[in-house]
Amino acid sequence: DAMVIQNPRYQVTQFGKPVTLSCSQTLNHNVMYWYQQKSSQAPKLLFHYYDKDFNNEADTPDNFQSRRPNTSFCFLDIRSPGLGDAAMYLCATSRDPGWQETQYFGPGTRLLVL
Amino acid sequence: AQKITQTQPGMFVQEKEAVTLDCTYDTSDPSYGLFWYKQPSSGEMIFLIYQGSYDQQNATEGRYSLNFQKARKSANLVISASQLGDSAMYFCAMSSMNTGFQKLVFGTGTRLLVSP
Numbered sequence: 001d002a003m004v005i006q007n008p009r010y011q012v013t014q015f016g017k018p019v020t021l022s023c024s025q026t027l028n029h030n031v032m033y034w035y036q037q038k039s040s041q042a043p044k045l046l047f048h049y050y051d052k053d054f055n056n057e058a059d060t061p062d063n064f065q066s067r068r069p070n071t072s073f074c075f076l077d078i079r080s081p082g083l084g085d086a087a088m089y090l091c092a093t094s095r096d097p098g099w100q101e102t103q104y105f106g107p108g109t110r111l112l113v114l
Numbered sequence: 115a116q117k118i119t120q121t122q123p124g125m126f127v128q129e130k131e132a133v134t135l136d137c138t139y140d141t142s143d144p145s146y147g148l149f150w151y152k153q154p155s156s157g158e159m160i161f162l163i164y165q166g167s168y169d170q171q172n173a174t175e176g177r178y179s180l181n182f183q184k185a186r187k188s189a190n191l192v193i194s195a196s197q198l199g200d201s202a203m204y205f206c207a208m209s210s211m212n213t214g215f216q217k218l219v220f221g222t223g224t225r226l227l228v229s230p
Binding site: 031041042043045048050055088090092094096097098099100101102103104105106107108110 | 146147149151156157158159160161166205209210215216217218220221222223
């Protein structure tokens with residue numbers, strides 16, 4: 001089945017220690033998104049890639065970076081995680097960036113910062 | 115600016131009954147899409163149903179239907195014949211042409227609990 005895969009499902013890191021979360025997709029979608037979701041809140045868009053074009057949300061901290069080496073993979077790098085970065089990180093894809101397009105989400109990675 | 119409002123923080127329903135989850139939206143764009151997602155405790159966001167602003171008929175997907183009332187700017191989700199597995203958080207979301215790409219604006223969610 002075509003799907004969005006996130007690894008790992010759970011990640012524990014230390015305060016200030018860089019961490020990378022990965023997302024892969026077999027849907028061959030052009031757009032990949034990263035969301036942060038804190039407890040009992042709605043997901044918040046961090047950035048997205050349309051093919052190789054990177055689009056950062058205005059309020060995304062510089063601490064968060066992303067890479068998309070090819071169509072299938074996208075990475076979220078947190079350079080110096082703080083306690084406030086503990087959250088669920090959701091990757092999503094859509095075929096195209098139009099407003100009619102449906103986003104399909106992966107299972108998420110829960111990040112714990114000690 | 116686009117905004118989604120979900121006024122029900124929690125809802126209870128008995129198994130096999132129908133339940134309606136409320137969603138109202140605000141936008142000045144004539145072109146927009148409305149989505150419902152289910153998020154179980156495991157965390158995955160599962161797409162349920164989509165309604166476009168130009169769609170004449172209410173969307174349906176199996177046990178899910180969307181009661182779209184454009185003049186009232188509401189897009190309520192109806193789940194028929196509730197099952198225990200329907201217990202989850204439900205998010206209403208919107209995208210519009212004005213954002214330039216498919217940017218979802220989410221509501222705060224409604225937690226649904228289905229009892230036996």
